[in-house]
Amino acid sequence: MTKMADLNPTHFKWRMKGPVAVIQLDRPDRKNPLTFESYAELRDTFRDLVYADDVKAVVFAPNGGNFCSGGDVHDIIAPLLDKDMKGLLEFTRMTGDLVKAMINCPQPIIAAVDGVAVGAGAIITMASDLRLATPEAKTAFLFTKVGLAGCDMGACAMLPRIIGQGRAAELLYLGRSMSAQEGFDWGYYNRLVEADQLEAEAIAMAARLADGPTFGHMITKTQLNQEWNMSLEQAIEAEAQAQAICMQTKDFERAYKAFAAKSKPDFKGD
Numbered sequence: 001m002t003k004m005a006d007l008n009p010t011h012f013k014w015r016m017k018g019p020v021a022v023i024q025l026d027r028p029d030r031k032n033p034l035t036f037e038s039y040a041e042l043r044d045t046f047r048d049l050v051y052a053d054d055v056k057a058v059v060f061a062p063n064g065g066n067f068c069s070g071g072d073v074h075d076i077i078a079p080l081l082d083k084d085m086k087g088l089l090e091f092t093r094m095t096g097d098l099v100k101a102m103i104n105c106p107q108p109i110i111a112a113v114d115g116v117a118v119g120a121g122a123i124i125t126m127a128s129d130l131r132l133a134t135p136e137a138k139t140a141f142l143f144t145k146v147g148l149a150g151c152d153m154g155a156c157a158m159l160p161r162i163i164g165q166g167r168a169a170e171l172l173y174l175g176r177s178m179s180a181q182e183g184f185d186w187g188y189y190n191r192l193v194e195a196d197q198l199e200a201e202a203i204a205m206a207a208r209l210a211d212g213p214t215f216g217h218m219i220t221k222t223q224l225n226q227e228w229n230m231s232l233e234q235a236i237e238a239e240a241q242a243q244a245i246c247m248q249t250k251d252f253e254r255a256y257k258a259f260a261a262k263s264k265p266d267f268k269g270d
Contacts, residue, residue: 004052009045011038013063019056020206021049021107022199028064033072034120036079039095046101056210056269058107059202060128062114065195067137070119077146092152095120099153102127103225106218108209112202113137114195118177123153126162129221131188132202133180134195139188142175150175161228163188213251214269 005016013024023042025032034042049055060067071077080088102109102124111117111128118140125131125139133139141159143152150156150172159168163186171178183189193201209217219242227235246252251267258265 002048002051003054004045004048005054007045009041011035011041014045016055017203018207019054019210020203021055021058022203023058023060024063025068026063028066030072031066031069031116032063032121033069033075035072035075036091036094039098039120043094043098043101046098046105049105049107052107055107056214057206058105058109059112059199059206060109060124061112061199061202066115067111067113067117068119068121068124069116070121070142095123095153099123099127106221107214108206108217108221110202110206112198113139113180113189114198116140118142120153123155126155126158127153129224130190130205131183132191132193132198132205133183133189134198135180135192136195137180137183137189138177139180139183140175140177141171144173145175157228211267213246213249213255213267215249215251216246219246 004021007014011026013022013026015022023045025034025038027033049058080091083091108130109128110130110132111125113125113131113133114137115134116138117125118138119142122139122141141150141152141155143150143155155172156168159172162168163171167186170176178186178188180189180192184192191201223235223239223242227238230238250270251265254267255265
């Protein structure tokens, strides 16, 4: 296992609040667009989190009143016009690899959304495990607005599972903005929080997760993702095996002893 508390990334902000990592894109003057370099560094960071034992949960936070404005028009979209098919596929696979890395890292990820979360920014919120937003947040999967298909970075697979096929189809075909209230009503956002409380609320939620049985949380995240492709019988068997594994952990024993002593369990994640 490795330590990531002292990570010093080049293309985004990283800080630790106890066992919670807080990530912010760092171009607030442009509403925090992504570049080739920030895509790659985020992908690599989430991949490395698989081996980080000092990070128990992650908050992806806004910066300067906005979450992320998607791929930078000048730094990404313009150069893509000059790439051949091989180069384009390398790029689209890299962006998809960011989503895979977020899904496959064991830590729960909480997206705290303010202002705009559009294009790839919306995808980052979608790939997170839990989502909070301010009432002013605007989320748009606007790929058709730039002449592309709505099927980007797993959107056609993941978004219908969160908000339903019809609602997802509307957002992906039209590229229109989903208001925060719509997102909450549709189950996309877990909670709406005022802007001055958003980051603190997200960190508090992440800290609550970090205080829990983090090995169990990892298993929960794994099953939530893997059971998409299972029949009900396969899922029930997979969960039987997963729960039996969790019953071998010391946290399971700690919970029993705490219950017997009428105290709160002190989970260690082992």
